[in-house]
Amino acid sequence: METTYSQLSQNLYIHHGHVNTGIIRDGNRAMLIDPSGATLQTTLDELGITKVEQILFTHHHRDSTSGFPIPENIRIGVPETEVQWFAKVETFWNAPKFRWHLYNYHPHNLMLSSSISVTDKYAEGDELTWGSSDISVLETPGHTDGSVTYLVDADGQRFAFTGDLIYDEGKIWELYSLQKGQQTTDYHGFLGARDELKESLEKVRKSLPTALIPTHGIIMNNPDDAIDKLLDQLDYCYNKYVSISALRHYFPKLFTDFEGRADHMPIRKGKTPPDFLRHYGTTWLIISENREAFVMDCGSPNVIKQIQQLIDEGEISEVTQFWVTHYHDDHVNAIPEFQQAFPCETITDAIVAKVITNPMAFRLPCISPAVARVDRTTCDGDSWQWNEFKMTAYHFPGQTYYHGGLLVEGHGVRMFFSGDSFTMAGIDDYCSGNRNLLGKDVGYEKCLRLIQELKPTHIFNCHVDQAFDFTDKEINFMLDTLAEREKCYTDLFPWDHANYGMDDQWVRCFPYQQGVKAGDNVTLNVEITNHSDEPRTAIAKPILPSSWGIEIEPKGTTILPKTDGQIQFSITIPSDCNDSGRVIIPFEITYHNRPLGQFRETILVIK
Ligand SMILES: [Zn+2]
Ligand SMILES: [Zn+2]
Numbered sequence: 001m002e003t004t005y006s007q008l009s010q011n012l013y014i015h016h017g018h019v020n021t022g023i024i025r026d027g028n029r030a031m032l033i034d035p036s037g038a039t040l041q042t043t044l045d046e047l048g049i050t051k052v053e054q055i056l057f058t059h060h061h062r063d064s065t066s067g068f069p070i071p072e073n074i075r076i077g078v079p080e081t082e083v084q085w086f087a088k089v090e091t092f093w094n095a096p097k098f099r100w101h102l103y104n105y106h107p108h109n110l111m112l113s114s115s116i117s118v119t120d121k122y123a124e125g126d127e128l129t130w131g132s133s134d135i136s137v138l139e140t141p142g143h144t145d146g147s148v149t150y151l152v153d154a155d156g157q158r159f160a161f162t163g164d165l166i167y168d169e170g171k172i173w174e175l176y177s178l179q180k181g182q183q184t185t186d187y188h189g190f191l192g193a194r195d196e197l198k199e200s201l202e203k204v205r206k207s208l209p210t211a212l213i214p215t216h217g218i219i220m221n222n223p224d225d226a227i228d229k230l231l232d233q234l235d236y237c238y239n240k241y242v243s244i245s246a247l248r249h250y251f252p253k254l255f256t257d258f259e260g261r262a263d264h265m266p267i268r269k270g271k272t273p274p275d276f277l278r279h280y281g282t283t284w285l286i287i288s289e290n291r292e293a294f295v296m297d298c299g300s301p302n303v304i305k306q307i308q309q310l311i312d313e314g315e316i317s318e319v320t321q322f323w324v325t326h327y328h329d330d331h332v333n334a335i336p337e338f339q340q341a342f343p344c345e346t347i348t349d350a351i352v353a354k355v356i357t358n359p360m361a362f363r364l365p366c367i368s369p370a371v372a373r374v375d376r377t378t379c380d381g382d383s384w385q386w387n388e389f390k391m392t393a394y395h396f397p398g399q400t401y402y403h404g405g406l407l408v409e410g411h412g413v414r415m416f417f418s419g420d421s422f423t424m425a426g427i428d429d430y431c432s433g434n435r436n437l438l439g440k441d442v443g444y445e446k447c448l449r450l451i452q453e454l455k456p457t458h459i460f461n462c463h464v465d466q467a468f469d470f471t472d473k474e475i476n477f478m479l480d481t482l483a484e485r486e487k488c489y490t491d492l493f494p495w496d497h498a499n500y501g502m503d504d505q506w507v508r509c510f511p512y513q514q515g516v517k518a519g520d521n522v523t524l525n526v527e528i529t530n531h532s533d534e535p536r537t538a539i540a541k542p543i544l545p546s547s548w549g550i551e552i553e554p555k556g557t558t559i560l561p562k563t564d565g566q567i568q569f570s571i572t573i574p575s576d577c578n579d580s581g582r583v584i585i586p587f588e589i590t591y592h593n594r595p596l597g598q599f600r601e602t603i604l605v606i607k
Pocket of ligand 1 (some may be wrong): 059061064143164
């Protein structure tokens with residue numbers, strides 16, 4: 001990439017690498033804000049800067065804090081509430097609570113791969129000077145909990161270094177960082193940090209900056225306009241989310257402000273399930289005429305007890321088939337015990353099977369370390385007979401991409417077991433980490449088209465006692481809303497499709513984590529989903545520990561529209577490697593000529 005920089009005032013320069021780095025100069029010395037990436041050095045050389053003496057970071061994300069070799073013995077200042085994520089980041093990587101059963105995403109997964117030393121912590125109102133410039137600190141949470149804005153008064157103007165609060169007029173870099181719980185966990189908090197973001201932007205506005213300088217994005221010379229456009233766009237997008245959200249069924253209080261809006265789908269009434277069904281926890285159970293049972297999901301040992309009781313009481317004779325709807329822990333935690341207690345065939349969708357048989361290979365919301373045995377995997381449309389019922393399995397990328405749906409026909413009814421994908425209030429896409437893709441034939445578009453075609457008499461959700469259905473009009477309303485969302489969310493991001501800003505996993509390492517030993521040959525693999533309508537090139541380079549002394553050249557690939565591509569690296573762990581425990585290997589990614597910095601990581605656990 002060509003190195004560029006711009007000069008904003010006599011002493012303030014911005015290096016435009018994969019992020020914007022502020023360079024406040026004082027003769028041949030400089031203070032840097034958000035230095036990241038190797039190309040920065042070229043700009044410093046061109047400007048004749050020979051000494052970087054101080055660094056400020058707006059927030060802890062790895063893609064804006066890594067890749068520029070930090071000189072020794074310099075001052076490094078970070079937001080006070082994020083010191084731990086700079087100076088003791090191993091406490092993140094080594095904590096099981098940040099690896100399994102993930103319901104909270106603060107901090108989220110763009111963490112530094114190893115700690116850096118911090119000399120200064122900054123909080124609201126702190127002031128410092130550098131050369132002829134004065135710098136003051138605003139706490140501006142939103143993009144991360146501890147993000148700060150540095151107001152730089154240089155040469156008679158005020159420049160606000162706002163981190164990733166805003167990308168450009170009306171745009172943000174991505175929204176999965178805004179996933180945040182309000183009354184519950186972050187898991188339920190789609191765009192939940194938008195109020196914080198809004199307050200932070202208002203605070204920045206009040207400080208009357210001449211320009212906003214985002215970490216990712218375009219310098220904004222009309223801050224008022226840029227902020228107003230973003231707040232309007234966020235409100236519009238959030239309204240299109242709430243209007244068909246399943247969450248209105250579970251947490252009506254979160255949405256009282258939206259009640260009765262004409263552009264919101266009214267909530268359906270439930271209906272009584274057929275009497276040959278039982279519901280325990282997240283498990284639905286079908287009892288056939290010969291008293292055999294078909295069980296779906298097992299999230300807790302209590303379910304095993306309930307089923308044992310049905311057997312003891314003679315209501316069922318045995319469990320003969322077991323179906324897993326999706327990988328979330330509240331559906332799979334007790335599968336190993338279930339499989340011990342009830343030896344029967346375990347069936348699931350082929351994409352779900354990948355996760356539940358090898359959870360170590362994934363980092364996803366609500367993931368369980370429990371490993372399940374799968375005896376048979378299904379593909380979209382596979383059918384089989386179970387006693388008097390006809391079962392048809394589908395890949396059903398509803399609540400999560402890693403999700404199946406099951407049509408059960410018999411006794412004069414057509415029952416669709418949607419896992420967690422719908423409630424009477426609509427669709428269940430409140431966690432952006434679940435990969436709810438927008439577009440034709442993917443995500444809920446695919447699910448709703450299937451429901452439209454199959455016309456089930458009863459739809460079931462694992463967390464809801466009652467059955468329900470949708471009218472044609474409601475299905476069309478949801479489809480129209482999704483089409484509108486695809487447009488308005490695409491406008492919210494600096495990408496040619498909304499999914500780049502919404503799909504936390506569009507670049508991912510597979511496997512995410514693997515166990516290795518010194519001397520092993522290991523394959524590191526990056527998967528990339530091209531969400532665009534045109535082919536895209538992607539280049540990846542793993543950043544190995546420098547002590548390994550291995551030079552790795554970047555590799556690239558071209559990915560066809562709406563498909564996944566892979567880039568693989570084969571490395572040998574040095575036989576004298578004395579790292580033990582977790583080694584975090586970030587990947588530098590360049591996508592369609594846009595460098596993204598150290599964007600994703602894989603974990604090697606060295607024995
Ligand atoms: Zn960031
Ligand atoms: Zn779920």
